[in-house]
Amino acid sequence: MRKLIILAIAATMFAACSNQAKVQSDQVQSTKENFLDLARQRFAVREYAQTPVEQAKLDSILEAGRLAPTAKNVQPQHIYVLQSPDAIAKINELTRCAYGAPVVFLVCYDTDLVWSKDGHDTGDMDCSIVGTHMMLEATELGLGTCWVKWFDPAEVAAAFELPANHKPAFLMPCGYASENAKPSDYHFSRKPLSETVTYK
């Protein structure tokens, strides 16, 4: 009888472990598919509705950026959230690529903090990872974004009176896409992996 009880306990424990392993592998599978769906869903939005972006959504987007990895974890990014009528008018004068968005993130990095070696720093790389996290979180929240490099960093720094150590990396308009917004032809053009990947 005692042997039977021990056998039953062992069998229950084994079943629980293998169920747990299955749940974990299902979770890995479904997470991957959700991420690819999200990545496919995103496109550069170049026409925005004037609907304001809720503060809770801005908070989530900024939090997604905060979680990004940076070289030596120095977190050199500094993000200006341009949303006042004055700031939006100013950025529209400095770039044709704000596209009427109600919010424009001006993503900078701190040249005093950024990791550097042999005269090169990782500021653009760090900011790009932060920006990618933000962009995908915005997509997840039903918002549109566009990565924008079409501006003069010195002009933008002067117009917004940035401290000398805050170097602009890129702009990211953000808001609800207008009803007419649609992906450009570029969006549908991706090279096959055989052109961009080599296994060695």
Ligand SMILES: Cc1cc2nc3c(=O)[nH]c(=O)nc-3n(C[C@H](O)[C@H](O)[C@H](O)COP(=O)(O)O)c2cc1C
């Ligand atoms: C580094 C970088 C700079 C970009 N600069 C601009 C820009 O100044 N203006 C603009 O309208 N789009 C800009 N884009 C958006 C790209 O044109 C767009 O992402 C690309 O054509 C693919 O289209 P999709 O984002 O809709 O998939 C930029 C994208 C990247 C990654």
